Amino acid sequence: MFFSSATEELDAYYPIRPECQADVPVTRFKARVGKTLSPRRWNAAFSQDGCVDFAGVLRRIQKGGIHPTIKGVVWEFLLGCYDPNSTNDERNEIRERRREQYAAWKAVCQKMVPAIGSGKLITTPLNSEDGEPAQDSSSDASEQNCNGAIPNENESLDPREAQWKLNLPQIGLDVVRTDRTLVFYEEEANRAKLWDVLSVYAWVDKDIGYVQGMNDICSPMVILLEHEADAFWCFERAMRRLRDNFKCTTSAMGVQSQLGTLSQVIKAVDPKLHQHLEDLDGGEYLFAIRMLMVVFRREFSFVDAMYLWEVMWAMEYNPHIFAQYEESSELTSASGNRNDGKVSSKQLKQYGKFERVNMKTGTQEQQGALAVFLVAGVLEKRNKRLLKEAQGMDDVVQILGEITGNLDAKKALKEALKVHKKYLSKAKKPQ
Template sequence: MALYFTKKASTAELDAYYPIRPECQDSVPKTRFKLRAGKTLSARRWHAAFSEDGHLDIESVLRRIQKGGVHPSIKGVVLEFLLGCFDPDSTFEERNTLRQRRREQYETWKAECQKMVPVIGTGKFISSPIITDDGHPIEDTANCNVRDGGVMSASSQDSEKKVIQWKLLLHQIGLDVLRTDRSLVFYESESNQAKLWTVLSIYAWVDTDIGYVQGMNDICSPMIILLENESDAFWCFECAMRRLRDNFRCSANSMGVQTQLGTLAQIVRAINPKLHQHLEEMDGGEYLFAFRMLMVLFRREFSFVDSLYLWEIYFR
């Protein structure tokens, strides 16, 4: 967001780009990553990596990212390429056409959701149930905490399984939004919280296979912060979910990250047998302690800045 970014590179504390609430200063992880002059992918080097018609020299960009990460002023647009939102071999014109088509599709989905739950798109959000488990609307709007957005009346669609399941998710998304990156000044704004809730709610409507699972809010939050346009943030999140969706598949017999936990166990066993043996003796041999770390890509273990740098290396 323009409010939080400046164009001048600096070796000063990077948390200044993503202000932390004063009362949270002592409770959040300290940032270790620093901008390095001549190493970090700057806005100048980023723009220079494009040909005249828009083809991106992705290899040079990736080499620069590996050396020093991405400058905060361009993290959003770079992340779009790292996640595969755009083909580096495409032209400016092709990307503009694709972006416009995606924005139109997003607005179509948003309009569908607004017809069912009018609070969507109002800058407000829901954090209490709006329907019962069997699909009946909850009339007491005072207890629905819809932030003055209103609750839809009963309709014939409420009996449809997809609509009911989706509406039952909305308040859980809202509760998770209230807990998302709450140490950042950015989320002191209700409109920013509502933007995150709206993107997650619309994604849950579109992706009937996964819907919404707790932790997706942590993956989506950086897109909301880095990309000002709501539709662009949605599509960036959608591309991330294409890579990470298996993390959020859970059943009675398996967890979405179970394979990754097994891989982590094999790596630690090979690299540090004593540590692996100790974990087994502590009944941690299944590495369930790393469940959250892998599921949301260390978003809650590292500072916001450090987790973004990790993503830049991971998604390259």
């Protein structure tokens, strides 16, 4: 049965370990008849040859999210894995090709580190920072035999391979800490699945590799999509949207541009609050790094975070995203996927609500992601407390820290759109 009651406990689809019940935020999202995208409504959106009426799907997701039983497959469309205008046969061909590509990449990684694909994971160093084999690369002999990745003394590692191997134990440590309140990750095979996906991605993405926080983005895909290769490609598409968040150099953080946009937004919609933060030496908005970097993943329950993401993706959806990704052979960010030509009112229906507004105003390149306005909305809802109580940045961090487990995703999105509208009315129009 699709909906058992208005108070259906969706956490049952992602059960929490009994001893962790008191440690997780309360889930506020509820699947609602007539609003949440149901399996029946999703199946009805397909034509006979498999094309999807995605405009109707987007409207439903924006109203009430996606039912757990179809989240994985719908996410693949939202993130640009598949073109809604493709047929069943075309998608099957793409899926098979991608699975073969993932298997090939994984085989390369497994040749370097046999632990990959073994159903186990590594949490101890394989080699030192200078590329030399670690003296104690595992906690016991059986794990060392499984790793099988220690080169001969006369063998020198390629710099890329050496860096990748340095990342593997850190990925393992992060995997062990990822969503550990969920029953799903009690099984080592499931933890190993997450480790494999992240490890292969770290090898494929030559520019970024692996950065802490990617585990939080990848985990839901691993849980929702049974086939490991499908989970990888869903994560890869999500990373196209978020790669800039994880680009760090000695002089700049990955989210710096979004923090700059956030500063501009608050300065426009609430100059008094912006000046107060400036006076507290918080004008760079560094306190918002975590919220932006992993898109509020740690401020919500697992279910609510997924609901937040899918509604955001639906609101930001651009029908050209699949073509843009397919045309690019290299991993890139999703900044160049817009249609620069004129868009008719009929075509606009294929865009998400947030993206549609930006397309109409011609300001999409200047506005940044919806996540920026989510943070701006959080600040606006707490502007009185911040102005009255915050005497230093520690106070700002404490006040914002209180949102963890106490933020309603639906209300936060509504506030974000409100701030976006206000900003558009105040910001200068492009010349």
